[in-house]
Amino acid sequence: MSLLFNSISLAGKTLKNRIVMPPMTRSRSTQPGDVANDLMATYYAQRASAGLIISEGTQISELGKGYAWTPGIYTGAQVKGWKKVTDAVHKAGGVMFAQLWHVGRVSHESNTGGRQPVSSSALQAEGVKVFIDENNSPGFVQSSVPRALSKEEIKAVVEEYRHAAQCAKDAGFDGIELHGANGYLINQFLDSQANNRTDEYGGSLENRLRFLKEVVSAVSTVFDSRAVGIRLAPLTTLNGAVDENPEQTYVEAVRALNELEAGYVHIAEADWDDAPEMAVSFKQAIREAFDGILIYAGKYTRDRAERALEEGWADMIGFGRPFVSNPDLPARLQQGIALAEHDPDTLFGGAEKGYTDYPVAS
Template sequence: MPAHDPLFEPLAIGDINAANRILMAPLTRSRSTPDELAQTDLHATYYSQRAGAGLIVSEATQISTEGQGYAWTPGIYSEAQVESWKKVTDAVHAKGGKIVCQLWHVGAISHNVFHDGAAPVSASEWTPKGEAFVGDLLPDGPTVPHPQARALETDEIPRLLNDYRHASECARRAGFDGVEVHGANGYLIDQFLRSSVNKRTDAYGGSVENRIRLLVEAVDAAAEAWGPGQVGVRLSPQGGPGGSHDDDPETLYTAAAEALSGKGLAYLHVIRPNNHTGDGKGKDQAADLMTKMKAAFGGVFIANGEFSAAEAEEWVKNGKADAITFGRDFIANPDLPARIAQDGPYNEPDPDTFYGGSAKGYTDYPTLDQS
């Protein structure tokens, strides 16, 4: 039997049957075509190399042109994008893997250059801290300060929900096994959730119930293309770009988990504080909140946040989570489950090649056999 045996037990994730509990986290790599924001044969190679994961969550994939906030990130709303993603899903399935598409709208974490000069949108007027990654689209790039975002009007919400519905349908036609609604990391849905950004006075602002409303409606819209058993949700009580926060994250995110319960969703995917979110010192406190969110949700619970293999095994063995997603470890180790099974050795990731570029640092990390 392999080491870390609990991680190698199969798991029914809603209607998706995962061969193990070592899942691949969504990882923005900014390598899509600059014109169509589509995938290529290189992406098919990259994802198929990692098909040994129990489930792959795709890189964040914008649901519309309005949803983009980073250079060279893929979309899932045009026919060209649907066709390009078919190469990826076919390649993953040929290796026996499963893959879901993460549906993304960045909201204010963006720049006018992606929107023909128009301001990004958010729950309320807001200027995020930090800078937008615009690549070569502006002469003073690759990063420039975020501009002020405008508040989405109430009568624009149905159009936004239709974008989630349409993107989810596009993902189904592209051959994915399901979708994950990205409600985490300070992006649009999270901007509606968090009190530091959401200053609305309509049905989407004020009370916790109102601030959760867009999350629930977006999930319901995405589920129309699939049925709920092939729809997951990602949430992050702390951290994310832009500097947003909530004054009472325990109440808010536990209520969000409860609002998603009983829908028959595939899973809830929660990020604890880590170095990526800039709040690595709060892991113990976050674990307590994650326990409350898991209980409130009542379904398959997936944890993320710089887990070691040993810690992942402990969480699954003790019922803290049903599966664990790994990010940077999967970047550097395409055959990560095999490496975990024999306690390594592990390749080290190269941060200089995380974003942009081509095969270097993307598809050229050696497998155990190659090593």
């Protein structure tokens, strides 16, 4: 009996299967203004057969933006744009969460209105490049040296998260996911080698968890906490964020999220060649620490997904790039239909080509 195609409950919604379309940056928002548009509505609605769709990262402020052409979720125009998307997804029978994103130091002044990026600490993500708009073409540049947020500014950023959550609710999203992975701002507070603060937001693990907990508490005043998910990446070193003891840090982070009654934790496994493998014992420790839904993503096949569900340390599985070129991915997985390959040259930026023109299986 397949578990992948069983329903599951999340935040008062019955999800039709255990397949998640995870957040994937596609950089096709309308400019100026970083506004979601009709093309994006078509793209997400095409993929509404997923049990849960999580939007691409949506910056919570101008200073939270790291890459050219990514959408925001903090202005009235952006709310209206996203409302088109959620209406289309709901009409197609889907459930959709918005991923709230602040990149912190993984940015450049070209993407932040000329302002210096911010982080937990004044530590540059060395060797990390971001893409900027160079005459409507992506140009890659070294990310800027950030400045450390003051305690007063941290409170202001927490409020930006709360405001973005309200915007997501106004736009019709069913819930939100906080991007706490891949070296972005929340991760820059969590990971020991990205945080050299000496106040109550740095040093001890308890202090490094403080920002995450404050953000979760703030957005849970807008959405019920069970409609709040958090994406974490314990073993990835993307964008220069490294922790000296990831198992201790992330099991404790998950335990804190359990106490805050978060709806799900979304684990992004390292998925590049020769990436460190996340031990099953680590996954089982996370399972023991969390009562809600656990989502895992990272080069999963149907067989790997089924094993994860059967072993009980995962409740749902994210399939990333397969969803790019297979809008009907759940049906293909269920029926054993071969998956189409995506065109890597059309992942970021552009229009319909490589975005909404992938066909469903006949």
